[in-house]
Amino acid sequence: xxxxxxxTTVNVNGLRAASGKGYVEWLAQTEADVVCLQEVRAEPGxxxxxxxxxxxxxxxxxxxxxxxxxxxVAVLSRQEPQRMKVGFGSDEFDGSGRYAEIDLxxxxxxxxxxxxxxxxxxxxxxxxRFMAEFLDHLKRLRERAAEQGREVVVCGDWNIAHREADxxxxxxxxxxxxxxxxxxxxxxxxxxxxxxxxxxxxxxxDAVGPYSWWSYRGRAFDQDSGWRIDYVVTTPGLAAxxxxxxxxxxxxHPERWSDHAPVTVTFDWTPPLx
Amino acid sequence: xxxxxxxTTVNVNGLRAASGKGYVEWLAQTEADVVCLQEVRAEPGxxxxxxxxxxxxxxxxxxxxxxxxxxxVAVLSRQEPQRMKVGFGSDEFDGSGRYAEIDLxxxxxxxxxxxxxxxxxxxxxxxxRFMAEFLDHLKRLRERAAEQGREVVVCGDWNIAHREADxxxxxxxxxxxxxxxxxxxxxxxxxxxxxxxxxxxxxxxDAVGPYSWWSYRGRAFDQDSGWRIDYVVTTPGLAAxxxxxxxxxxxxHPERWSDHAPVTVTFDWTPPLx
DNA sequence: CCTAGAACG
DNA sequence: CGTTATAGG
Numbered sequence: 001x002x003x004x005x006x007x008t009t010v011n012v013n014g015l016r017a018a019s020g021k022g023y024v025e026w027l028a029q030t031e032a033d034v035v036c037l038q039e040v041r042a043e044p045g046x047x048x049x050x051x052x053x054x055x056x057x058x059x060x061x062x063x064x065x066x067x068x069x070x071x072x073v074a075v076l077s078r079q080e081p082q083r084m085k086v087g088f089g090s091d092e093f094d095g096s097g098r099y100a101e102i103d104l105x106x107x108x109x110x111x112x113x114x115x116x117x118x119x120x121x122x123x124x125x126x127x128x129r130f131m132a133e134f135l136d137h138l139k140r141l142r143e144r145a146a147e148q149g150r151e152v153v154v155c156g157d158w159n160i161a162h163r164e165a166d167x168x169x170x171x172x173x174x175x176x177x178x179x180x181x182x183x184x185x186x187x188x189x190x191x192x193x194x195x196x197x198x199x200x201x202x203x204x205x206d207a208v209g210p211y212s213w214w215s216y217r218g219r220a221f222d223q224d225s226g227w228r229i230d231y232v233v234t235t236p237g238l239a240a241x242x243x244x245x246x247x248x249x250x251x252x253h254p255e256r257w258s259d260h261a262p263v264t265v266t267f268d269w270t271p272p273l274x
Numbered sequence: 275x276x277x278x279x280x281x282t283t284v285n286v287n288g289l290r291a292a293s294g295k296g297y298v299e300w301l302a303q304t305e306a307d308v309v310c311l312q313e314v315r316a317e318p319g320x321x322x323x324x325x326x327x328x329x330x331x332x333x334x335x336x337x338x339x340x341x342x343x344x345x346x347v348a349v350l351s352r353q354e355p356q357r358m359k360v361g362f363g364s365d366e367f368d369g370s371g372r373y374a375e376i377d378l379x380x381x382x383x384x385x386x387x388x389x390x391x392x393x394x395x396x397x398x399x400x401x402x403r404f405m406a407e408f409l410d411h412l413k414r415l416r417e418r419a420a421e422q423g424r425e426v427v428v429c430g431d432w433n434i435a436h437r438e439a440d441x442x443x444x445x446x447x448x449x450x451x452x453x454x455x456x457x458x459x460x461x462x463x464x465x466x467x468x469x470x471x472x473x474x475x476x477x478x479x480d481a482v483g484p485y486s487w488w489s490y491r492g493r494a495f496d497q498d499s500g501w502r503i504d505y506v507v508t509t510p511g512l513a514a515x516x517x518x519x520x521x522x523x524x525x526x527h528p529e530r531w532s533d534h535a536p537v538t539v540t541f542d543w544t545p546p547l548x
Numbered sequence: 549c550c551t552a553g554a555a556c557g
Numbered sequence: 558c559g560t561t562a563t564a565g566g
Contacts, residue, residue: 013551017552039551041552067553068552069553070553123566215550216549216566217549218549220549259566287557287559288561315560316561344557344561390557433557489557489558489559490557490559533558
């Protein structure tokens with residue numbers, strides 16, 4: 001006997017705004033067991049009760065304590081977590097609302113919102129510092145998982161398109177933050193060196209996209225002029241059990257409620273009993 | 275034979291917003307000959323063509339050059355002005371979008387947006403400095419008008435309620451900016467000492483109000499919990515010809531398009547031919 | 549082109 | 558409780 005585990009990640013671009021535009025309905029109909037949110041941009045106290053404590057879910061909130069109304073991640077799980085943690089042990093970033101993780105039986109699930117930047121700005125420097133520190137964390141996470149015989153899922157908005165197939169117009173974007181050689185190389189290290197797997201790409205090795213973010217500017221969404229920057233990254237054992245990986249391009253709802261779409265991966269996997 | 279001159283003043287609280295909510299329709303139907311606007315909060319280049327150059331009107335724009343998106347006054351006239359001037363000769367305030375005047379045959383019409391403040395803040399100090407300087411200007415304006423045999427109309431948002439009948443709850447507001455003893459005394463000097471006339475009050479000496487501003491907070495408008503702070507102030511010769519003075523409480527339109535309402539005064543007056 | 553805080557009223 | 562500018566994306 002085996003069962004399914006479904007994990008979804010979505011950058012909501014302001015949960016207060018998203019809640020009024022379809023997020024609530026989307027959550028009510030999702031079949032996911034775990035949902036990772038990024039860019040919540042609110043503290044729990046600023047959200048409606050049905051959003052803070054949705055019926056049937058346990059939620060770990062990790063708003064930014066350093067900059068109000070920015071960043072902020074959360075992890076929703078139908079099962080009660082065995083352990084919850086905000087931040088990854090970084091003095092600079094633990095209060096910035098960019099990382100939270102929960103342990104469920106046999107698996108650690110994390111929600112990541114990697115900084116975005118523009119070339120030549122302090123934000124890009126911050127992104128690079130984050131990447132350097134976070135690589136170490138990913139390494140430790142694998143080691144701990146191996147010791148404990150558990151799997152790892154790190155999902156979220158990585159703000160990097162890995163390969164040419166991961167964005168619409170790669171040639172024009174080679175010097176743009178999010179597709180810089182050093183950013184792509186860093187993501188390669190996460191995958192090749194640390195041994196994590198980009199599940200959606202693994203399931204669709206030859207696909208263009210599927211993109212998960214489209215700028216609000218111009219007609220990017222209508223023309224599918226997007227980037228694939230939201231990933232469900234897992235340890236190899238779990239990746240081998242991934243059966244489907246889809247981008248919910250229509251957000252499962254008539255109107256868009258974020259500039260990102262949910263990315264959902266299904267695993268044919270039976271967690272241990274405790 | 276005699277004819278009518280109609281003058282209206284209204285604080286639009288952001289002309290871009292107001293234009294989308296009923297200002298355009300209101301202007302199209304007004305019978306005024308001159309319209310003075312305050313709190314335009316935009317430069318002409320930020321406004322739609324029909325708003326910048328409404329058909330049948332000459333317009334003097336005086337946006338704030340010191341603080342984008344703040345203050346800003348304008349004077350619209352059906353007749354072409356003989357002379358236009360921005361500011362009243364103040365180093366501190368001439369670029370702040372708070373005063374503009376035009377000469378029409380026999381009459382000078384000015385649009386004034388007096389600073390608003392809160393007790394104990396630098397804004398209140400600014401208001402007081404403005405008042406001091408502007409009193410001198412009003413004096414010179416009368417002298418010049420007398421020399422040239424012309425009348426003067428200074429209309430706008432004076433941000434002062436003069437008497438107890440000029441605001442809903444005067445007792446609770448005695449220590450609030452806009453109804454301070456020194457502000458009321460200053461307005462008394464404008465009227466009693468310089469000899470200007472508050473035309474609407476002169477026409478309705480015993481009325482409560484009529485208020486011209488209602489806070490957007492709470493149910494102030496529905497409860498008519500307002501202040502009369504928008505005045506059409508004129509030289510006595512013209513004031514004697516004022517026949518009606520009304521606040522267009524419904525903005526002459528189904529929905530409110532500003533927190534102020536237009537104040538319109540009609541004069542039974544025939545201007546000289548040139 | 550959006551979201552959000554913040555200044556100002 | 559609005560309008561607007563600005564940061565951030």
